[in-house]
Amino acid sequence: MKKIAIIGGGISGLAALHFLRSRYADSCKVILYEKEYRLGGTIGTDRISGYSSDWGPNGFLDKVPLTLKLVDELGFTDKLERANPKSENRFIYRNGKLHAISASPLKFLRSPLLSAAGRMRLVSEPFRKAKKDDSDESVFDFASRRIGTEAAENLIVPMVSGIFGGDSRKLSLKSCFPIMEEMEREHGSLFKAMLARKKKKGSSGGPAGPSGRLTSFQTGLYSLIEKFNELYAEFIETGAEALRIEKTDSGFRLSLKERQPLDFDAIICSTPSYVLPGMLREMDKSLASLLDTIPYASISVVCLGYNRNDIAHDLSGFGFLIPRSEGKRLLGSIWTSSIFEGRSPDGMVQLRSMIGGATDPEAVDLSDGAMLDLVHGELSDTLGITGKPSFVRIFKWKQGIPQFELGHPEKLAKLAQFGEKHPGLAFTGNAYDGIGLNDCVVRSDKVVSDLAKYLGIQ
Structure with a gap:
């Protein structure tokens, strides 16, 4: 044995x-x-006053069969909760406004997210020469080379901040987005690769980034950890x-x-x-x-609860990201109540925002009061919020996310x-x-x- x-x-x-x-x-x-005397690491869920707030990760994409098989083996499949399909819209904050990222190429090219020159550079991507050698490059350098610096700054940089809390000029393409490298290597172009995928699947080629639907559990992600503990407590020492x-x-x-x-x-x-x-x-x-x-990046998650009537934006979507060039410290915000049911009381909404990361390492050291003022202020500017939050939870993660x-x-x-x-x-x-x-x-x-x-x- x-x-x-x-x-x-x-x-x-x-x-x-x-x-x-x-x-x-x-x-x-x-x-x-x-x-510690609790399990889960950065996974945790606070259930307070009708709110359900995740400490760190708020779910996983349902695209990996092994994870779904694991959940099934734990006898927990019936507790799975997929994100609301109506929350699929994503937004970018640019020039003082939120702009929807359209899945339609034509609509996207008419979007004010990019200047006319930036859009022209983007559509020239299929005609750009592919990289010949197998050397690694930063995510930003790859994006700038393929779709142009403006698109990289306003589309890729905020995406990287939202996923990794990272600096796209330092992160490895091979390690962070290997599928993008594969698309260029096999097809010579990201657009050509997406067209090939569309032809193969007979449907939309989708983005080059993550696919699948965000999935959690009815009472928050930590319920998965609680299930592990229920089944295996005799083999665990805290x-x-x-x-x-x-x-x-x-x-x-x-x-x-x-x-x-x-x-x-x-x-x-x-x-x-x-x-x-x-x-x-x-x-x-x-x-x-x-x-x-x-290396690791420090990041803070700030969950705020507001009266729905105090927010001008309709919150019909997943949330928004902010390019670093916009001069705000907020990395972005996820509209938790629009994504999953039961995450806030009736008549209230929960907004989950991120601040810090590799490009703003000092943010994690802000006092809770200063962090609340900063996040509430920038959310108010972005979403047209007139009232104060009645619910506040702040989770600070020093050395929270590994940087590839x-x-x-x-x-x-x-x-x-x-x-x-x-x-x-x-x-x-x-x-x-x-x-x-x-x-x-x-x-x-x-x-x-x-x-x-x-x-x-x-």
Whole structure:
């Protein structure tokens, strides 16, 4: 019977626990250690005064079968909640106004989002030469080269801020938007690639970015974490801080705070990557140093509840993003009440806004009062709000989102080499292949499958 430890009780660690217990329960003993006295990491949901407010992630895209299969195996499919189809409209704040991003190419090209010159540059994309070599480039450089600097500034930069809280001039295209690189490589043009996809599917080619519908659960995303805890509580220890990992002749030794060291055949590390160097430095300084090179951006989520009658905008959509060139600190806002039912009391609406990120790292250090004033003020300017919020929840995440900067693919290649050097030691989480819940589930599935092969369990 093999012994496996999982360090970290976020979605990655919990998914790994489920995959091990559901597939290899007769072949291994597994225990998950979580430093805090709650599970979920950045996933949390406050349910207060009729509002349901997510601390960090607010859902996942229903485009990855493995995640939906996981939910089904947990017996939780009946609690899934898809975003309201009426919330599909997205907006960009430009020149002091909100502009809808039209799915129709003709309508989009008539939009005041871009100048006449910017639109002409955009439509010339199919005639631009494709990049010949396989070298990585920043998301911004790629977008500027393909669709022009103006479109990059006003479309791509805010999208990157909204997804990664990142600086598009530093983020790796290969790591953040591999599908865009693939589209250029295979078709020579983004537009040509979208036409090819449309022809193949017999429907709209859609955007080059994420697809699928935003999906959560009826009582918020944290209910998924609660379901894991309900099913696997006997295999989870909270308030258990991992301090050090050492290599032994038969596997690994894990030292926990105020406990005796324990030996395991394998260890799955699912904490944020910046936590790991302290645990691993004595065992392998080079591995610790590599993990130390993955940067994180700090971000704050501000959830505000307003009387619906105090907002001029009809809030018919998903929300809006703001280009950095507009001079506002707000990255964007999601209209939670328009997306999911039951997230606010009758007659009220909940707006979920983001501030900070890699381009505004000091924002997370604002006092709650200053942050509230800033967010409320910019929302009022943007949406025509006349009243004060009657509900306020602020969640600050220092080192909240990993940043896949240029050179990230090389870091992953080196990490794989360390995996060969230390078989039985595995890494999962949002710091490697992708930051979304789907990415975490997929990586944990692979990590568990690879460990099972190494340990010879079935």
